[in-house]
């Protein structure tokens with residue numbers, strides 16, 4: 406039995422939090438593998454350093470040193486403290502060399518290297534704290550563990566096959582010997598052996614990749630909330646924790662609003678049917694959310710309502726688009742050139758409507774304006790829209806569901822601007838003006854989830 410446990414920044418962010426997390430790791434049976442984020446605030450601090458023109462290396466390092474050494478001095482003593490300090494200082498020294506090396510900055514992956522340094526420090530700390538509790542543990546960087554990645558800077562994707570081979574060689578033997586490996590989240594090594602990050606919040610994805618590669622029996626995501634909720638509790642105070650979801654529901658919700666889990670976390674575990682538990686590291690006795698392959702239907706029409714604000718609808722009008730399939734391709738092509746995420750698409754005889762982030766509008770228009778002017782009649786933009794994502798049991802297979810949902814939207818007084826239904830059988834997504842979105846979420850929740 407192998408369990409992969411992931412701890413986020415807040416779960417290793419202070420002496421108290423990191424001790425609690427170490428206890429959770431040490432408490433269970435079977436093989437245990439931890440995947441860890443940087444201590445909270447550290448990644449932001451490193452990125453701010455990269456963005457600032459006049460930040461001094463020693464000032465940047467001073468904060469990192471204090472944050473980690475304060476915890477070490479509180480939780481470690483004697484030989485372990487001495488050994489930790491030595492290893493820690495070595496890592497800080499090589500980080501200092503890297504920051505002072507002006508030539509290194511021309512490397513396109515330089516920012517990935519720097520922003521992933523916090524993980525290299527946190528794994529060392531957690532590993533020593535496990536040792537201080539009498540457990541055998543080693544910390545491993547992603548390079549040492551064998552997590553392989555490919556892709557552009559800041560946007561890596563794991564190579565699951567190569568990673569599995571790497572983990573089986575470097576990590577599995579440790580588990581079999583009863584050692585607890587503590588592995589850096591957030592990045593893998595690219596084909597040149599250099600760090601490549603998986604995007605902000607990517608440690609959840611790292612943990613799923615490790616669970617996949619080791620054929621783990623369970624992935625536990627330990628975070629600072631109780632699990633997936635039926636709505637954002639800041640919007641709907643009556644929101645409840647969802648005890649059980651299937652992979653599809655969790656993936657849709659993670660993608661469209663709920664910030665509990667990085668959206669890419671589901672795929673690597675879904676492929677191997679590895680169940681995921683999302684739990685609160687500050688309140689481990691709470692049940693959390695179980696995400697797995699087979700969820701018994703519960704006959705609840707809606708399980709959760711999420712929203713994503715600050716979106717815009719771009720409508721491209723062109724005569725008889727429907728009879729000119731190439732035209733749709735050309736429009737999509739321009740959007741792809743702009744490198745923009747499209748949250749929904751809807752077409753009619755002579756228009757294509759696309760939902761994108763407000764911040765991407767300028768870039769998107771720049772590219773759409775390159776289309777042949779004889780092809781395009783007009784381009785309209787409606788900003789400050791919000792996407793509402795209603796996730797439920799087999800939403801599409803049940804008759805009358807949409808009518809009931811839009812009935813509740815009507816009661817909230819909102820006009821629906823765009824609908825995307827049918828692309829996923831667990832969710833119904835639609836767009837309303839942002840200033841109506843909170844009312845719609847509340848109305849849907851009150852009517853279907855209760856509380």
Ligand code: ASP
Nearest residue numbers: 442448591605606607608
């Ligand atoms: N430390 C990284 C970040 O802040 C990765 C993570 O927390 O998941 O984005």
Ligand code: MG
Nearest residue numbers: 413414606609
């Ligand atoms: Mg996170």
